[in-house]
Amino acid sequence: MGEPGDKPPVPPSRSHRGPDRVRWRDDEVDVEGCRPDDPTGGPGLRRNHSQSSLSIRSVRSNTGPVSPSTALPIQYRTISIDIDDYNRKGEVAKKAQKSATTDLADLEWHTVSVDEAVRRLSTSVDQGLSSEQVERRTVKYGKNTPSSPESHRIQQTVGYFFKGFGSVLLVGSILVFVAWKPLGQPPATANLALAIVLLAVFFIQAAFNMWQDWSSSRVMASIKTMIPNECLVTRDSALVSAMAADLVPGDVIVIKAGNKLPADVRFVQVSSDAKFDRSVLTGESVPLVATVEGTDQNYLETKNIGLQGTHCASGTCTGVVVATGNRTVFGRIATLTNEPKTEMTPLEREVLNFVLVICSIMFSMILLVIILWAAWLRRSYPNWINVPTLIVSLVSVAVAFIPEGLPVALTASLTISANMMRKNKVLCKSLKTVETLGCVSVICSDKTGTLTENKMLVTDCAIGGRQMSADEARDTLVADRTAEGGMASNALDQLRSVSGLCNAGEFDATTKHLPLAHRKIHGDATDQAILRFSESLGPVSQLKNCWATKFDLAFNSKNKFMIRVLGYTSPDGLSLAVPNATAAIFEPGDMLLTIKGAPEILLDRCTNYTDTSGVALSLTAAARQTMDKIKNEWSAQGRRVLLLAHKTISKSSITCSPSSAAFEDCMLEQARGGLTLVGMVAIADPPRQEIPEVIRTLRRAGIRIFMVTGDFALTAQAIARDCGIITHPNSAVDSVAALSREPMAKERKKGHHTPEEEESTGSTSIVLTGSDLMSMNDAQWDWLVAAYTEVVFARTTPEQKLRIVRELQARGHVVGMTGDGVNDAPALRAADIGIGVGSGSDIAVEAADMVLLDSFSSMVEALRFGRMMFDNLKKTIAYLLPAGSFSEFWPVLTNVVFGVPQILSSFLMIIICCFTDCLAATALAYETPEADVLLRPPRKIGVDRLVDWKLIVQSYGVVGVLETVASFAMAYWYLERNGIAFSDIWFSFGNLPDTIDPDYYAQKLNEASSVYFVTLVVMQWFNLLAVRTRRLSIFQHPPLFKETRNYYLFPAILFALGMAFFWLYIPALQTVLGTAPVPVEHWFLPMAFGLGLLVLDEGRKFLVRTRPKGFFARVAW
Secondary structure, eight states: OOOOOOOOOOOOOOOOOOOOOOOOOOTTTOOTBBTBTTTTTTTOOOOOOOOOTTTTTTTTTOTOOOOOOTTTTHHHHHHHHHHOOOOOOOSOOOOHHHHHHHHHHHTTTTSSHHHHHHHHHOOOOOOOHHHHHHHHHHHHHSSSSSSOOOOOHHHHHHHHHHTTTHHHHHHHHHHHHHHTTOSSSSSOOOHHHHHHHHHHHHHHHHHHHHHHHHHHHHHHHHTSSSSSSSEEETTTEEEEEEEEEGTTTTTTEEEETOOOOSSSSEEEOOOTTTTTEHHHHOOOOOOEOOOOOOSSSSSSTOOSSEEEEEEEEEEEEEEEEEEOOGGHHHHHHHHOOOOOOOOOOOOHHHHHHHHHHHHHHHHHHHHHHHHHHHIIIHHHHHSOOOHHHHHHHHHHHHHHOOOTHHHHHHHHHHHHHHHHHHHHEEEEEEEEHHHTTTOEEEEEEETTTTTBBOOEEEEEEEEEEEEHHHHHHHHHHHHHHHGGGSSSOOOOHHHHHEEEEEEEEEOOOGTTTTTTGGGGEEEEEHHHHHHHHHHHSSSSHHHHHEEEEEEEOOTTTOOOOOEEEEEEETHHHHHSSSSSHHHHHHHHEEEEEEEOHHHHHGGGGGEEOTTTTTTTTEHHHHHHHHHHHHHHHHHHHTEEEEEEEEEOOOGOOOOOTSSHHHHHHHHHHTTOOOOEEEEEEEEEEOOOOOHHHHHHHHHHTOEEEEEEOSSSSSHEEEEEEESSSSSEOOOOBBBBSSOSSSSOOOGGGGOOOHHHHHHHOOOOOOEEEEHHHHHHHHHHHHHHHHHOEEEESSSOHHHHHHHHHHHHHHOOOOOOEEEGGGGHHHHHHHHHEEETTTSSSSSHHHHSSSEESSSTTTHHHHHHHHHHHHHHHHHHHHHIIIIIIIIIHHHHHHHHOOOOSSOOOOHHHHHIIIIIHHEEEEEGOOOOOTTTSSSOOOOOTTOOOOOOOHHHHHIIIIHHHHHHHHHHHHHHHHHHTTOOOOOHTTOOOOOTTTTTTTHHHHHHHHHHHHHHHHHHHHHHHHOOOOHOOOSTTTTTTTTSSSSSSOHHHHHHHHHHHHHHHHHHHHHHHHHTTTTOOOTHHHHHHHHHHHHHHHHHHHHHHHHHOOOSSSHHHHHHO
């Protein structure tokens, strides 16, 4: 007997050809409007998936690092064509893909019968594998996980050295070495020391990059393991949950709508509506129907094989695992496919643009110095600046202008933000997610499981117009059963039967011994609630023993109902499921159609109803009105209402076999009318306790919250009021009639207005249904977006959810979409940020950019840290620019243009850039969010830049000027006090008065250079404290003790102080580097200047806070 994974012989050629490939028709267009010439989704999809070091492809994916959207469709199609060629010609055209192609062409799981496949795998569809078989096969085949990707150690190591500004440091070091020898005549020891320091910084930066990469990789690795990848598998005759990594060939798994296939499977049972989305592999967006029998000789094209990584779009299936790990199609292709090129995120592009601007200024200044030297100084003052000195000066300018600490701070900020979000149970898949969070202006939130607890419970039921609680129904049924040993009425039994039989939920066999409330159920929350209700009235297993499923149509958001057609296997089931009169004439071969769904869809299809005595009566207008009234009452209380009905189908009216494709159309036609309304149930799903406060917080942050749900309008409106999404009374809530169809003025189309403007516009609440959306024109959408802040969309389909996202994006909003179901996936993909829920479906989690593991309240922390990261990068740049470039460039420029000595030595310039400032800049990445970070409006992409003119004015025009003037003043004052007047060196170009001794002059110049250096270092300490906040006072955001503390600041300051003492006070270094000790007063005077700088900035922030519309607020960075 062949073992799974063996290569069976190629099956003999069959006389018939399989059906053609999937063909596009006008009606075969997916919900995103994709056409065959545009399979990627059209112009509305604007998200680019990051593939950076902090990026994860899917938190549930176990398919390795390959980006399916960019790499796999091409490889898949190529190999598929090669397999066709192999089957026809017996050879493969492309040698590079020979192994994978021939291996897949040899497989015959799709051509053998179900019984033969089961026999070869030594398994059972009903019983699955035994525990002993699973253990043996795990040893033989290993875990169902992909092999680790190739590490590319050489490229990675080179990247550590040359990532960021490593190349500039290395080139600068080489040039300074050249300036030392052979150009130095005689060689200057200070140049050698400078070259060595630059080289040391080059290696230190590489080491830090290596550590940072390891740290971020560890963070993202921990994120990947936080969401378990579970599946339903039959083992030892019981349906249990198992980790996907533990699957082995021969396992029998159950796949439901929304699930992702964890391995390659051969389908053995499929529902009529079972379809699989293979776009992750093929690029084709139309889901393929799943079949039991083979449809193509090509393993990749047949429809009876489910491929790992694809999603079940609808229906349910049972399949036998035929390949795991690298033996799956996905695994085989992944081993052939190189990792795709990485894309820069918007923030990385923003940083790059800033660096390019700085580098442009740097090269301009270098060019200016070279021109002045070549055209003027070299001729007029040949002894002033020689070639080695020029080279050192140019290297100094280059290193001074480039913010060496920025790449480190950027990586640290991203890692810190991702780590903090992970601690708050928010998983971000890419850098772009973290960045875009600060720009979100609208969040479209699903209701169930996001705003609500997703702990549904049947609270009430109605039979024949009589309402009763679930407990009352149970007590009534028990009383009826014990009365005189018989049944006074089977009305509740009929409701129990439809609830238990027309249900996709199943009890987990491992929890059957627990109380009903604690038993685990596999299925969505609605099915779980109704199944528990049915079980409370009597054992569901009793019902399933009496009835066998003939046809299954799963619930979907378009039909809004579920159908299950049954044939009885025991006469005992008739007395429970249908009226006694119907049971008396029910014959073998007849079928019972059971249906549950939305009352507004199914009520019109009902012609009869079951009264409280269990008798089917004609559904009169009065009875219909009574049921409609009950539905509205429950909906107004925020309950989800479902109608349950059945219909007897005689065998004479069944014209096709249940196994035929036409049977689905027959049953849908049967369900169009003639139904008997058995009853209705009300399901409660209360809002999460924290949601109202979360909604208020997001509103204060300038974000609108729109509810988008498939529920009935009254139910959605009631829940929205409980959540705080709607704050107006019902009488003030508008409908679609309030939206004018006439175009609005352009100035109102922006949709951003102040709270005062909102109050003046009257009602800002509106409830719209899916049918309303179908008739709305562009003008009405403009009015909706501009005039309403509290919006509820009810009874929406996946297509309408997608349209809502795109209409908001078209009007300038950055949209976040939350969802947890299959019907949410298209909108999640289209949104700027798709937000999934950890407990949601696989396909929704796969489509999302961010996953909330805990609750919707995590959004507040995610938003806070998203905005914090952007703020901290601005603070880092604001800290680096004044001393790191501006104040260091002026000594070089005055040296060249005005002939004064270079008052700050090139060596000390390098020390500021690479040592004293670098650690402090990184410490700013650890700043906590400011208290007002969620009181600001969202950042506008393309408008609110990382570095704008306001930041440049603050850094260069204010802080930079103050630090430069103070440093020049302290240095020249020191020389003046030591007998060297400023007039003696102004335009001197090295020609000193005879009264000044050259050796004394050189000594004092070294001391003055050290004074300039100390002044900058000390004032930067106070600048560091000033840039911690953009608007808040240091007393509102203190660096110590409170939750705003940042203990990394003070080690950074001590490190800068230690560096200053190290380079200035060690005698051996003084001789080599030309440094000198600084008098004590020149340590404390800069502290006074720095304190003045801090007080001045406190005054600016005070004016910004107290006068938000004033001049200082308008120019605040």
